[in-house]
Amino acid sequence: VPEGGGSSRRLRPMPSRFMVCIMSGARSKLALFLCGCYVVALGAHTGEECVAKHHEAESYVAAVYEHLSILSPNPLALTSRQQALELMNQNLDIYEQQVMTAAQKGVQIIVFPEDGIHGFNFTRTSIYPFLDFMPSPQVVRWNPCLEPHRFNDTEVLQRLSCMAIKGDMFLVANLGTKQPCHISDPGCPNDGRYQFNTDVVFSNNGTLVDRYRKHNLYFEAAFDVPLKVDHTTFDTPFAGRFGVFTCFDILFFNPAVRLLRDYEVKHVVYPTAWMNQLPLLAAIEIQKAFAVAFGVNVLAANVHHPVLGMTGSGIHTPLKSFWYHDMENPNGRLIIAQVAKNPVGLIDAENATGEMDLSHSKFLKILSGDPYCEKDAQEVHCDEATKWNRNALPTFHSEMMYDNFTLVPVWGKEGYLHVCSNGLCCYLLYERPTLSEELYALGVFDGLHTVHGTYYIQVCALVRCGGLGFDTCGQEITEATGIFEFHLWGNFSTSYIFPLFLTSGMTLDVPDQLGWENDHYFLRKSGLSSGLVTAALYGRLYERD
Numbered sequence: 001v002p003e004g005g006g007s008s009r010r011l012r013p014m015p016s017r018f019m020v021c022i023m024s025g026a027r028s029k030l031a032l033f034l035c036g037c038y039v040v041a042l043g044a045h046t047g048e049e050c051v052a053k054h055h056e057a058e059s060y061v062a063a064v065y066e067h068l069s070i071l072s073p074n075p076l077a078l079t080s081r082q083q084a085l086e087l088m089n090q091n092l093d094i095y096e097q098q099v100m101t102a103a104q105k106g107v108q109i110i111v112f113p114e115d116g117i118h119g120f121n122f123t124r125t126s127i128y129p130f131l132d133f134m135p136s137p138q139v140v141r142w143n144p145c146l147e148p149h150r151f152n153d154t155e156v157l158q159r160l161s162c163m164a165i166k167g168d169m170f171l172v173a174n175l176g177t178k179q180p181c182h183i184s185d186p187g188c189p190n191d192g193r194y195q196f197n198t199d200v201v202f203s204n205n206g207t208l209v210d211r212y213r214k215h216n217l218y219f220e221a222a223f224d225v226p227l228k229v230d231h232t233t234f235d236t237p238f239a240g241r242f243g244v245f246t247c248f249d250i251l252f253f254n255p256a257v258r259l260l261r262d263y264e265v266k267h268v269v270y271p272t273a274w275m276n277q278l279p280l281l282a283a284i285e286i287q288k289a290f291a292v293a294f295g296v297n298v299l300a301a302n303v304h305h306p307v308l309g310m311t312g313s314g315i316h317t318p319l320k321s322f323w324y325h326d327m328e329n330p331n332g333r334l335i336i337a338q339v340a341k342n343p344v345g346l347i348d349a350e351n352a353t354g355e356m357d358l359s360h361s362k363f364l365k366i367l368s369g370d371p372y373c374e375k376d377a378q379e380v381h382c383d384e385a386t387k388w389n390r391n392a393l394p395t396f397h398s399e400m401m402y403d404n405f406t407l408v409p410v411w412g413k414e415g416y417l418h419v420c421s422n423g424l425c426c427y428l429l430y431e432r433p434t435l436s437e438e439l440y441a442l443g444v445f446d447g448l449h450t451v452h453g454t455y456y457i458q459v460c461a462l463v464r465c466g467g468l469g470f471d472t473c474g475q476e477i478t479e480a481t482g483i484f485e486f487h488l489w490g491n492f493s494t495s496y497i498f499p500l501f502l503t504s505g506m507t508l509d510v511p512d513q514l515g516w517e518n519d520h521y522f523l524r525k526s527g528l529s530s531g532l533v534t535a536a537l538y539g540r541l542y543e544r545d
């Protein structure tokens with residue numbers, strides 16, 4: 001477990017895919033946190049919390065819980081409300097245990113995952129007994145715990161409200177809700193009701209503060225898309241304004257980007273039920289990238305079903321992450337961290353100060369169109385051959401994330417490469433202290449992604465391939481030994497670019513520098529602590545979706 005300057009000390013043997021606490025990018029000038037971890041017995045559901053020590057006046061204590069849901073044995077079967085409540089109460093019992101454990105650590109806000117209470121894979125009809133009635137918090141001020149008989153079919157909301165009171169904390173959870181509609185409503189479904197995938201927010205006194213109804217559904221036939229996008233925010237006395245969205249929403253403009261652009265949000269609560277897909281869209285990878293790209297704190301809670309590829313939760317600041325990803329451990333995990341009220345972002349190129357190192361000088365000369373030059377004592381050596389060697393490398397195509405990437409191999413201890421597709425050109429300037437027996441490649445994709453969702457992306461990616469053959473580039477791998485010092489950049493035509501950075505053992509890392517230089521967006525990194533799995537710039541062109 002990292003402490004202080006980032007050295008590692010382990011409390012007990014852990015599998016390589018296990019992570020619960022990290023200090024990412026722990027350079028001395030960025031080391032804002034001191035992290036210590038504790039093991040707490042929770043019966044069959046053990047939890048390991050990570051508590052970062054920080055000045056209380058400048059921080060708050062947050063928790064997320066990755067939950068191993070108790071699922072319906074047959075989600076397609078019709079059942080009664082009473083049977084549905086019996087199953088959901090089993091999950092709510094576990095939630096309550098986590099709230100009480102978190103309360104002992106002074107937690108002020110806790111986030112639970114998407115689908116954690118009722119499960120998934122329902123039909124529109126079979127999920128109906130699992131749905132609570134949801135009055136609009138904008139219209140009705142209601143405390144379900146203190147006013148349990150005000151509305152029918154609100155048993156889940158009542159339990160969550162009472163948990164918030166018992167734990168004296170803000171509580172965010174996800175459940176299915178129903179809302180009757182009239183035949184005169186042109187959007188009203190044939191069965192006379194809307195069904196929504198809903199996040200709810202309770203204050204520490206149990207009041208229902210607000211709700212968010214998921215807009216970007218991911219093959220969820222049981223639910224409706226709300227007619228109007230919810231841009232849900234809530235204010236807290238301990239950290240200011242939070243925004244709320246769910247799972248697949250993170251890849252789209254509405255509501256995620258608009259919340260941050262228009263509503264002065266510094267913190268995001270993010271229930272998710274995310275199936276990992278490497279090398280570009282593992283749960284913790286996209287959570288961290290969002291925090292870095294927008295300079296916000298992200299409190300992300302995922303469900304824990306490794307057999308379905310579902311794991312990966314965390315409390316992410318732009319500079320640090322505290323996370324859990326484990327494909328082997330059958331248990332859920334509680335993560336607790338002390339988080340800065342005002343997140344500090346990475347240093348942009350325009351604001352960077354200090355002495356420029358040789359690799360960054362090379363990078364700037366290349367961008368300016370100068371020959372690739374090095375200064376040695378009183379002489380300047382310009383090596384045009386080195387600069388244009390890139391064209392001698394073979395270009396190949398391989399499938400990555402169901403998209404047809406164009407790639408070039410990354411050979412040798414140093415080099416300067418580029419590869420283009422449509423209007424996007426990606427560049428890599430790199431050095432390697434030692435060569436490993438692995439194939440790496442620089443890949444580019446500029447086009448419409450159409451599998452498991454439709455959205456336009458521009459991607460520059462440095463990836464470790466699954467084997468030594470070109471056709472293995474883009475395969476899902478989690479371990480690597482290759483160490484790089486590099487600049488990765490591209491001529492992106494969007495300002496919405498997410499830096500994806502993953503090293504061996506599903507370890508998150510942080511770029512040394514990000515920003516625009518001469519109409520190119522770049523990522524810079526040196527001093528990797530473990531082998532590089534993925535370093536990518538993942539651009540989204542929302543207007544082309």
